[in-house]
Amino acid sequence: MSPDIVAPIIAVVAVAGVVLRPFGWPEFLWALAGAAALLVLGVLSPAETLGAAAKGDDVYLFLTGMMLLSELARQQGVFDYLAVVATRRAGGSPTRLLLIIYGVGTLVTVFLSNDATAVVLTPAVYAVTRAARVNPLPYLYICAFIANAASFVLPISNPANLVIYGDHMPGLAVWLSHLALPAIVAVVATFLVHRLAQRNALGKGDGTPEPVSLSAGGRIALAGIALTALVLLVASALRWPLGVSTCAAGVLVATAVLVLHRRGPLPLIRHISWGVLPLVAGLFVLVEGLNKTGLLHALADLLRTGGNQAAGLTAAMAGLATGFGSNLINNLPMGLLAATIGHEAEAPAKTIEALLIGVDLGPNLSVTGSLATILWLIALRRENIKVGALEFLKLGALVMPPALLLALGALLLEPR
Numbered sequence: 579m580s581p582d583i584v585a586p587i588i589a590v591v592a593v594a595g596v597v598l599r600p601f602g603w604p605e606f607l608w609a610l611a612g613a614a615a616l617l618v619l620g621v622l623s624p625a626e627t628l629g630a631a632a633k634g635d636d637v638y639l640f641l642t643g644m645m646l647l648s649e650l651a652r653q654q655g656v657f658d659y660l661a662v663v664a665t666r667r668a669g670g671s672p673t674r675l676l677l678i679i680y681g682v683g684t685l686v687t688v689f690l691s692n693d694a695t696a697v698v699l700t701p702a703v704y705a706v707t708r709a710a711r712v713n714p715l716p717y718l719y720i721c722a723f724i725a726n727a728a729s730f731v732l733p734i735s736n737p738a739n740l741v742i743y744g745d746h747m748p749g750l751a752v753w754l755s756h757l758a759l760p761a762i763v764a765v766v767a768t769f770l771v772h773r774l775a776q777r778n779a780l781g782k783g784d785g786t787p788e789p790v791s792l793s794a795g796g797r798i799a800l801a802g803i804a805l806t807a808l809v810l811l812v813a814s815a816l817r818w819p820l821g822v823s824t825c826a827a828g829v830l831v832a833t834a835v836l837v838l839h840r841r842g843p844l845p846l847i848r849h850i851s852w853g854v855l856p857l858v859a860g861l862f863v864l865v866e867g868l869n870k871t872g873l874l875h876a877l878a879d880l881l882r883t884g885g886n887q888a889a890g891l892t893a894a895m896a897g898l899a900t901g902f903g904s905n906l907i908n909n910l911p912m913g914l915l916a917a918t919i920g921h922e923a924e925a926p927a928k929t930i931e932a933l934l935i936g937v938d939l940g941p942n943l944s945v946t947g948s949l950a951t952i953l954w955l956i957a958l959r960r961e962n963i964k965v966g967a968l969e970f971l972k973l974g975a976l977v978m979p980p981a982l983l984l985a986l987g988a989l990l991l992e993p994r
Contacts (some may be wrong), residue, residue: 580619580882585746585867588615597946606853609860616867630866631775631859639821643828645850648697654796661705672780683724689807692736696953716776725950727768730938731761734814739915760985775976795835803829865911878922897932897986909948913937942978945970
């Protein structure tokens with residue numbers, strides 16, 4: 579069988595395994611199995627396989643730094659502290675608590691990335707709901723939705739942004755002038771639809787926790803998260819690799835806390851979900867397999883022809899295609915595909931931005947849409963909370979389409 583047939587079949591089966599987790603096997607095993615199948619069947623050579631996995635080096639470092647910070651904060655009681663603060667400020671109002679969580683999630687996503695929201699905020703929100711004694715799911719869903727909805731406010735808000743633009747990232751002023759309005763529309767629309775959909779699930783909390791203080795280690799961890807946000811902004815402005823900067827910040831903060839408590843690193847690193855890294859590597863290899871087919875060339879020709887005939891409509895359709903397509907193969911691989919297709923088609927700026935919005939916002943439809951959502955599921959499982967693919971899809975089908983359509987509309991109606 580030719581690569582044109584084999585590669586898509588393997589990609590579909592592997593992604594289905596990531597979503598459904600047959601036999602209870604973790605997600606990364608299915609992604610690696612798909613990558614191995616491409617190698618064994620001769621679709622990719624060993625050099626091509628290793629080269630594809632190496633493309634994610636900055637993403638691996640970024641995730642390592644974020645996971646270090648998250649586990650450190652959890653062990654130092656930062657999440658419990660923030661939970662008490664948020665619960666007391668909400669004063670028993672479910673809508674106020676939802677707004678607080680959504681606001682914090684927006685800030686974390688904008689300045690630390692959507693993956694950080696999934697890794698750092700999810701356990702904190704679970705602690706909030708325990709302290710407030712409310713149904714946790716409506717608030718936990720917020721972590722997944724805002725992680726994607728706010729992920730194109732800044733270039734650093736989503737690793738997929740770096741994948742799409744690569745070395746051609748626009749300046750911050752240009753980015754904001756083109757994407758600020760669509761991002762605001764996406765964030766507001768996502769909140770309003772989620773609030774409406776969850777109106778019956780929100781209940782008045784009866785928990786009134788006592789004030790708590792933060793330990794010295796907790797203060798260092800919290801300051802480290804804030805420092806990492808600042809480092810990412812500087813790194814983005816200077817076009818430094820974000821992964822190296824994030825990993826360095828995470829290691830530095832973790833070292834400071836471990837030295838303070840005179841502890842070794844093993845109790846910290848053994849609780850981190852390291853399977854995320856081979857999962858990402860497997861996804862990069864699957865995309866390389868699809869690159870071996872003639873599909874991408876055909877899609878680039880279609881995008882080029884459509885752009886010449888009806889630029890606005892083509893941009894809108896491209897955004898919708900990447901939005902829904904991200905849920906089939908995950909948004910990081912979709913970002914790679916979109917970057918390849920857009921570059922070959924020499925697509926105009928608005929079309930690239932529409933592709934970006936689809937890649938970033940579209941994943942709110944399903945649990946497979948983005949790495950952030952997969953990280954969110956892993957964080958939930960650590961708290962013994964299970965959210966099924968169909969359960970997420972039912973809510974995502976309400977939340978994602980209006981936000982995507984409105985954000986694309988705001989982009990295309992914006993004068994240039």
